[in-house]
Amino acid sequence: MILIGHRGLAGLAPENTPASFRTAAAHGLSMVEFDVRLSRDGVPLVFHDDTLERTTTGAGPVADHHWAAIAGLDAGSWFAPAFAAEKVPSLEQVLRLCLELGLAVNMEIKPDPGRETATAEAALALALGLWPDGAPPPVVSSFHSACLEAARRAAPHWPRGLLAERLPADWLGQARRLDASALHLDHRFLEAGQVANARAAGLAVRTYTVNDPVRAALLREWGVAAIFSDYPHSS
Numbered sequence: 001m002i003l004i005g006h007r008g009l010a011g012l013a014p015e016n017t018p019a020s021f022r023t024a025a026a027h028g029l030s031m032v033e034f035d036v037r038l039s040r041d042g043v044p045l046v047f048h049d050d051t052l053e054r055t056t057t058g059a060g061p062v063a064d065h066h067w068a069a070i071a072g073l074d075a076g077s078w079f080a081p082a083f084a085a086e087k088v089p090s091l092e093q094v095l096r097l098c099l100e101l102g103l104a105v106n107m108e109i110k111p112d113p114g115r116e117t118a119t120a121e122a123a124l125a126l127a128l129g130l131w132p133d134g135a136p137p138p139v140v141s142s143f144h145s146a147c148l149e150a151a152r153r154a155a156p157h158w159p160r161g162l163l164a165e166r167l168p169a170d171w172l173g174q175a176r177r178l179d180a181s182a183l184h185l186d187h188r189f190l191e192a193g194q195v196a197n198a199r200a201a202g203l204a205v206r207t208y209t210v211n212d213p214v215r216a217a218l219l220r221e222w223g224v225a226a227i228f229s230d231y232p233h234s235s
Contacts, residue, residue: 001216001219001220001224001225001226001227002030002031002225002226002227003029003030003031003226003227003229003232004029004031004032004033004106004206004226004227004228004229005020005021005024005027005029005031005032005033005228005229005232006033006208006209006228006229006230007020007032007033007034007035007048007230008020008021008023008024008032008034009021009023009024009027009029009032009230009231009232010230011211011229011230011231012027012230012231012232013079013083014055014075014076014078014079014080014083014086015048015055015079016034016035016046016047016048016055016075016088016089016094017075017076017083017086017087017088017089018086018087018089018093018094018097019076019083019086021034021094021097021098021101021103022097022101024101024103024232025101025102025103027232028232029103029232030102030103030104031103031104031105031106031226032098032103032104032105032106033105033106033107033108033141033208033228034046034094034105034106034107034108035047035048035108035110036091036107036108036109036110036119036123037050037062037063037110037111037112037119038062038063038111038112038115038118038119038122039062039063039065039066039067039070040063040064040065040066040067041066041067042118042122043067043090043122044090044091044092044119044122044123044126045062045067045070045088045089045090045091046088046089046090046091046093046094047062047070047088048110049062050062050063050112052065052070052073054078055075055078055079056070056073056074056075056078056088057073057074057077058070058073061112062112063112063115067090070088071087071088071090072087073087073088074086074087075087075088091107091123091126091127092126092130095126095127095130095131096130099130099131099132099135104136104138104139105138105139106138106139106140106141106161106206106228107123107127107138107139107140107141108141108142108163109123109140109141109142109144109147109148109151110142110143111142111144111147116144116146116147116150117146117147117149117150119147120140120142120146120147120148120150120151120154121150121154124140124150124151124154124155124158125154127155128154128155137155137157137158137159138158139158139159139160139161139182140155140158140159140160140161141160141161141162141163141182141184142163143163143164145174145177145178148160148162148178148180149178152178152179156179159180159181159182160178160179160180160181160182161180161181161182161183161184161206162174162175162178162180162182162183162184163184163185164183164184164185164186165185165186165189166185166186166189167183167185167189167190167194167198171183171198172201175201175203180203181203181204182203182204182205182206182225183198183203183204183205183206184206184207184208184228185205185206185207185208186207186208187207187208187209187210187215187219187227190205190207190219190222190224192222195222195223195224196222196223199223204225204226205223205224205225206224206225206226206227206228207219207224207226207227207228208227208228209228209229209230210227210228210229211229211230211231213233216229
């Protein structure tokens with residue numbers, strides 16, 4: 001079972017910042033997950049929330065701010081004073097850093113309403129231009145089918161993960177329609193039989209966000225392919 005660092009390694013460094021990805025690599029992780037959304041001027045950036053307040057010195061919706069303004073915010077002090085120099089990174093910066101660190105990538109497309117296709121297309125265009133042919137391609141995941149459809153059109157050879165809190169009733173139909181190779185599900189609502197059914201259908205199951213080693217061990221027994229975690233000891 002693979003341990004995927006959640007938003008870099010969000011338990012030990014401010015999420016989705018360069019420090020978080022460097023921390024993940026320093027703790028021996030081989031893969032990280034992060035969130036991609038667009039600034040007002042259409043720049044793909046790595047940030048989870050739809051507003052700036054929780055993790056930066058800014059305020060208001062991300063989509064209302066130009067990239068130049070977002071790039072100047074402090075994105076680390078909320079976590080600890082030692083991280084005051086951390087900034088919100090662009091997708092380009094994160095992809096280049098992950099390649100430098102040898103980290104595999106799960107890129108979650110996290111659009112604002114009405115920007116599902118635009119966000120996916122912008123993220124995939126940039127990633128396709130940067131990612132070396134010989135490197136394992138990023139996994140592209142999203143809660144939004146329009147994002148996965150756009151990703152399939154842009155990069156049909158890159159793996160896609162159907163992201164949901166609970167296993168949808170029509171999960172197999174959705175996975176087939178989107179040509180997804182995996183289901184990404186909240187571990188709190190996951191059952192052993194669901195994992196077995198997904199695997200029988202040829203789909204990997206990755207589950208989030210697992211910070212309890214006992215729970216992680218059980219998920220491994222069920223055949224879960226990977227867990228997303230904030231802490232390296234949760235595997």
